[in-house]
Amino acid sequence: MSDILGYKGKRVIVSGCFSGMGEATAKLLLELGAEVHGLDFRDSSLPLASFTNVDLRDPASIEAAxxxxxxxxxxxxxxxxxxxxxxxxxxxxxxxxxxxxxxxxVLPLMGPGGAIASIASTGGLGWSRRIPTNMEFVTTKGYDAAVAWCEAHLDDVVKEGYSFSKENVIVWTQFMGAHLIKKGIRINCTLPSPTQTPMMATFEAASGKDVVAAAAEPMGRYSTPAEQAGGIVLLNSDLAGIVNGVVFPVDGGFMGGVATGQVDLSVMMRRSAPAEA
Structure with missing residues (x-):
């Protein structure tokens, strides 16, 4: 039972491994004995099996990596x-x-038992109010088609980009879960609470510190990158072998507090999107 999560000797890829949740995730996976291959726009100093500079705005960069x-x-x-x-x-x-x-x-490199986990956000919780729009977008075919869709809907749907992007991580995860499980591959995503990463100052400036603080209730503090890494590493582990298509709150009770009326959303509702970092 010493390797209950099942990462020892596994080959894994972590995007965004330079800092924040991605760096914490890569560190934890290294500690668990995984062979970690990192991707980021900025160089990582971690002792990875390999590291590749990648610009997710460039499909050729992704493909080469x-x-x-x-x-x-x-x-x-x-x-x-x-x-x-x-x-x-x-x-x-x-x-x-x-x-x-x-x-x-990456999917063609995976077989039965493969797992994918992505970081979404409480900023994407509006997905349930416009599923037809999200489904139209997430089912576009290819990188260029998705960009063209966004360019055609910048003012009325995409807007600042953050909320809509995270909505679609959520919807796409649920949509793909039903398809990939037939190949024995799982896909899930996390909903972090506000997290003390290098991007937090940007989130506080954009959404307002009071709004971000409201999303940290009822815990009353920001989570740490290491705490968030625990959630996403659990989702891709052998221990979660039947967990699929799940939007997993890693939020200190925020979603439960909202559902039961114990978290006051009035502050957050004054802004267009709650935030995490």
Whole structure:
């Protein structure tokens, strides 16, 4: 039972491994004995099996990185992301379009028992109010088609990019869960509470510190990257072998507090999107 999570000797890919949740995830996987291949726009100093600079805004960069890793891949951790301070189309490309393209490139390297986990956000909780729109977008075919869809809907749907990108991580995860499980591959995503990462100052400036603090209730503090890594590593582990298509709150009780009326949403409702980092 010493390797109950089943990562020893597994080949895994972590995007966004330079800092924050992605770095914490890669560190934990290394401690668990995994062979970790990292991807990021900025260089990582971790003792990885390999590291490749990748720009998720460039499909050729993604394709080259996955081809360079090659071989069998047991798990993919989609941890890279941009906050809403970047141009909306860049946010969409990194947070969803590039994430999807990376996953599609890795899938042929996976077999039964493979697992994918992505970081979504409480900022994407509006997905349930516009599933037809989300489904139209997530079922576009290919990177360029997804970008074209966003360009055609920048003002009325995409807007600042962050909320819509995270909505689509959630919807796409649930949609793909029903397809990939037939191949023995699982896909899930996490909903983090506000987390003390290098991007937190950007989130506080964009959404308002009071809004971010409201999303940290009832715990009353920001989570740590290591705490968030625990959730996403659990989802891709052997221990969670039947967990599939799940949107998994890693939020100190926020979602439960909302559902039972114990978290006051009035502050958050004054802004368009709650945030995490």
């Amino acid at each position: 996955v081809a360079g890793i090659g071989g069998k891949v047991d798990a993919l951790f989609n941890c890279a992301g941009l906050p809403q301070s970047f141009p909306p189309l860049d946010v969409m490309k990194v947070n969803f379009i590039g994430l999807r393209h990376l996953t599609e490139q």
